[in-house]
Amino acid sequence: AQTVTQSQPEMSVQEAETVTLSCTYDTSESDYYLFWYKQPPSRQMILVIRQEAYKQQNATENRFSVNFQKAAKSFSLKISDSQLGDAAMYFCAYRSPDSGTYKYIFGTGTRLKVLA
Amino acid sequence: GAVVSQHPSRVICKSGTSVKIECRSLDFQATTMFWYRQFPKQSLMLMATSNEGSKATYEQGVEKDKFLINHASLTLSTLTVTSAHPEDSSFYICSASQDGWGDYGYTFGSGTRLTVV
Numbered sequence: 001a002q003t004v005t006q007s008q009p010e011m012s013v014q015e016a017e018t019v020t021l022s023c024t025y026d027t028s029e030s031d032y033y034l035f036w037y038k039q040p041p042s043r044q045m046i047l048v049i050r051q052e053a054y055k056q057q058n059a060t061e062n063r064f065s066v067n068f069q070k071a072a073k074s075f076s077l078k079i080s081d082s083q084l085g086d087a088a089m090y091f092c093a094y095r096s097p098d099s100g101t102y103k104y105i106f107g108t109g110t111r112l113k114v115l116a
Numbered sequence: 117g118a119v120v121s122q123h124p125s126r127v128i129c130k131s132g133t134s135v136k137i138e139c140r141s142l143d144f145q146a147t148t149m150f151w152y153r154q155f156p157k158q159s160l161m162l163m164a165t166s167n168e169g170s171k172a173t174y175e176q177g178v179e180k181d182k183f184l185i186n187h188a189s190l191t192l193s194t195l196t197v198t199s200a201h202p203e204d205s206s207f208y209i210c211s212a213s214q215d216g217w218g219d220y221g222y223t224f225g226s227g228t229r230l231t232v233v
Contacts, residue, residue, distance in 0.1 A: 037224075043154075043209075043227050044224065044226050044227070045160075045209065045211070046224075047221040047222075047223075050220065050221055091159060091160070095219075102148060102213070102216075102217050103150060103162055104150075104218070104222065106159045106160050107159065108159045109158075109159050
């Protein structure tokens, strides 16, 4: 069974600085999808970025980018120029391409604090 | 973009009563929706997969008679917590995908905070 691990329960970053959140996963599949979701205090889950495993190029969305290391089964999120609004829980998620399994497997989350 | 509306956002009910939570896809059809439960400062725990026109698929350990799921149309799934007890107090979230498979991510509802007194 697939598992997703986020080893950093909490991280802090100074405003305007860069922070990297870690995520590792375990799977025997070769093709899958990975996502980072943000959950601010409102608790609304917001998609931050997605990565398709068959693509070697790391995904980028404005200040957010990933370091996808397929062999190492690592999927870290880098937030550049951190802003106060980035403070939230961040969840890494794995989705199998199996047509019978569309569900996500979530990591335990990392709480990001942004210091002014 | 895809929008999922969840209602109510907060509900307080007495122990022993039932509560219904609605999840609607506003601008797309969703053959599959997911229901999660989230305890404070914890991750989302998948409860069940809601399939339009058929029975829901429940995760191991989730009581299907306690958490009734109905997906009667392509835009509406409901979760009914029956005979609620204080231990059912939690944050419940639904999600759906515009493409049906979640390849581009799932859209989440804003959640329902259930308090059973």
